[in-house]
Structure formats: structure tokens, C-alpha cells
Amino acid sequence: MKHLRKLSYPYLVWMVLLVFVPTLLVLLLSVSDLDVFNAGPFRLTFEWIEFLGKPKVTNAVRNSIYYSFLATFFSFLIGYPVAYYLASLKTRFKTFYVTLLIIPIWSNMLLRIIAWEKLFFPISILNMFGISFDLIGTDYAILIGMVSMYLPFMVLPIYSVLEKMDRSLVDAAKDLGANDFQTFYKVIFPLSISGVVSGTIMTLLPAMTAFALPERLGAGKIQLIGNVIEDYFLKTNNINAGSLISILLMVVIVFMFIAILRFDKEGETLI
């Protein structure tokens, strides 16, 4: 077996090159005037810090936190019962129902966003059913869109943990006199916590960094941190300030990572 270890070494080099090098590069770019596309001599500078105080950036940070937390909260509220129900099913269509949850992830996300966008205008294809919404640019539009996009990411990890749970524990709790509610919050929920942590993070991070979704459903009025990063990196070529802002994100990600590691060392709930 030991000889097979060598098979993992090339990937290690590849990952170090593509994970650690860019992280260091982002750190360097945020405190220097290095131009990555014309690498040459550079000097250290902290002039990018002033970008953090710009209303564009502070608004984006506030919006990112606000929308991603709400979307994650609603996804959890809806997603936990769904995962619980699916895990408790005894029909042979169980895998089919779970597969149904995955298929939409494999449909183009931009088109799904456009579909919601079209529906949120007063004149839409829904008029043929006698329904009309006027939600474009509102919080509701963004939250409905986010829940619709990211709900499967909440359900699947919770489902996979509940599925593997030993059912006899539930019977044991009941035999020992616990009622349904006690069984849930003393036995079932603590056992599913690793799925809840993964699900929360897998919903929170994409929601926090979305940029096409807020741009379309927010009618261009609502900017998240993803919009600022897109703007700085790809539109206004302000990569150094963009790097500094993405460090904010990376700090959040590191904390999320530590949370996942605490509950699920080998990432078994990630897929």
C-alpha cells in the first residue's frame, strides 16, 4: 500500500501552486502597487486601505451580510424539514426524490436567474395565468432568488447525515421516555449538526459572493461584495484594491473552514 502514496504527490504540488501561491499573491497585491499583468519592480503601499471606507464598498459588505444571512436562515428553516422528511421516507423512490433536488443545480444558474427576473416584472409570462408580480429591485426578489438557487446545498448535506443516522437511537430515546420534541432536540438534531454546519456554509458563502443574481434581481441598484470584486478585477482593472477587498472574504472563509473541520474532518458531508 505504501508505494501507492506517490500517486498523491503530483496533486499536492499542483494544489500548493494553485491554492497557496494565489493567496500569497492576493496578500502582496493588497499592500503593494505590483501590476500582475506587467510584473516588474514594485513598492509597498497602504493606499488601498482607503477603498475599504468607500460607500460603495461598505454598502456592499452590509448588503452581503444582510442578504446572505437571511437567505441562509430561510433555507435552513425550509431545508431541515425537507431533509428530515426525505431521510425518513421508506419508498424505493427515495434516491429518485433526492436526485430531483440535484438536477436543477446542473441547469445553468444564469438562465434560472433570468427566469426569475422575467417573472418579477409586472408584465411577464405569468400574466397568462392571471398572476403579476412587481418585485424587481426589492429584498423579496433577491431572497426568493437566493433560496431558489441555494436551497439544495442546504438540504443535501443535512439529508446525507440524517440518512446515515442509526434509527435505533430514536427508538431508544422514546423507550426511555422522551417525547417527540425532546427526541428531536436532544438526539436527532445534535447528531445532524455536521450536516447543518456544512449546509449553512455551502449556502452562506455562495449567497454572500453572488454577483449576477443581485445585479439582475436587484435591477442594478443592489450591490454585493461580489459585484465590487467583479468591478475591480474585470471592469475597472483595479486589481490591487480588489485584492484587499477579497482578503475580507478570505478571512470569513477561513473561519468557515475551521467550523467545517471541527465537525467533518474529511469532508464527507460536502458531496
Next chain:
Amino acid sequence: MIDRLKKAPFIMVTAFSYFIIYFPIFVIVLLSVNASPSGQTFTEFSFVWYKEIFLNERLLTAIFNTLLVAVISTAVATVVGTLTAIGINSLTKTYRIRFMILNNVPVINPDIVTGLSLMLVFSLLPISFGMPTMLLAHIFFSIPFVVLTVLPKLKELDPNLMDAALDLGCNYFEGVVKVIIPSIKTAIIAGALIAFTMSIDDFVISYFTTGNGFQNVSIWIYSRLGRRTFSPAVYAYNTLVVFLTIGVLGYINVNNIIRVKRRSEK
């Protein structure tokens, strides 16, 4: 588990969540058979956009690019990911866990962070942005999913399997190819499927790592949002992709059910 609780609220929440997830897909299907080019109202049932897929040259190029990148990146990611997983599986537990932490970085990282990180690294390399950079990026984000799918199956294997193969006269290469890989075949196929579907639908990472006008379908859509060059033919394309995915998954599911049945009959 739910026997004593009332089932009805659970069924309602589940039905609601399937509805909210599937509603946009339903709308895309509806728009794909709607003759109206703006998609604001339903004018007339028509398959004109399905024909348009083959007439719109820019879209056709984007579809071709998407498939080209997906096929190559899936092939590379499946081979590399499988071999890497075999390597990881033979590490001691401490190193295995450390390795998996590294492997999971691209899985947990939001797409935009992966995208900008790769963009920065590629800008230092002597390659021009376009197809090669996008391909490398797709390989990068696909491998972790293959590893995550294959590794649990490898853990289930008897650790003596490889030694047995070696004792019976296989060399290391033969042991891996003739013994280990056939016993994890289903997981490899599942990993490849995930890699492929991730690749054809990717937008953010592709958007950050492309250049020189090389567009996949997602970038094609994004660059045409709200413009006249946007064609509803892309709804038709997406509808076809969704039904194809359902078909492939259905086929695999049915095959599995038949296999399980046959086994239980024996």
C-alpha cells in the same frame, strides 16, 4: 422517524421547496417553446428556438467551446482525481485528513475567490488567457469532486486487496489498473458525471479565467444580458441539457434497480 408526528406539514414544506427550486426551470422550458423573442408574454407555441440553436453561429461556437472544455477537463480530472484518491487512501490517517483539507479548498471556496485566485496565478504564467486558461481552471475545480466521490468507495475496499494482487504476480501498475480501478468503477463514473456537469454549467470561474474572446455558453449569456443579441435559443439549449441530464440519471437509476433486483433474485 416521523410516524407519530403529523406528516402533512412535512409534505407541504417539501412540495414547496421542490416548487421554488423547479419553478425557474419550468419557466425556461416555457420560454423555449414561446415564439416571442422578448419572452415578456406568451405569444405562440413554437419550436423555432430549437432550430435557431443550429443557425446562431456565435451561440453554436459557445456550445462547442463548452463541450470541448467539459470533455477534456472531465477526462483529465477523472484520471488524475482517481489516481490521487488511490494515493490519498494509502496515506496514514493524519496525512489523509490534512490532504483532504487541501482538497476541499476549491469545494468550499466561493467561485469568485477561486476565479480571481486562478486569474492571478495565470497572469504570472507565460500563457495567454483563453481556452488553455479556462481548461486549466476547469480541471482545477473538477479534480476535488472526483476525489471526494472516489475516496469513500476506496475506503470500503479490503486493504489487503492490493497486496494480494502483488503476491499473485501483478506489478504496481497492473495492481492499480486491473484490481483497484475495476472495483471502484461506479464511483469513478459518478465522479466523472459530476465533473462534467459542473464544467458545462460553470460561469463565474470561466468568466475570470477566459480571455481573447473565448466564450462558453454562460459567458455568452452574461455578455448578452439585456442586449438585442441575446437569443432565446439558449433556453432551448438549456432545456435539452436538462432533459438529457434527467435521461442519463434515469438510465443509471433504472440500471441500478435492475441490477439490485437480479442480485436479490439469485
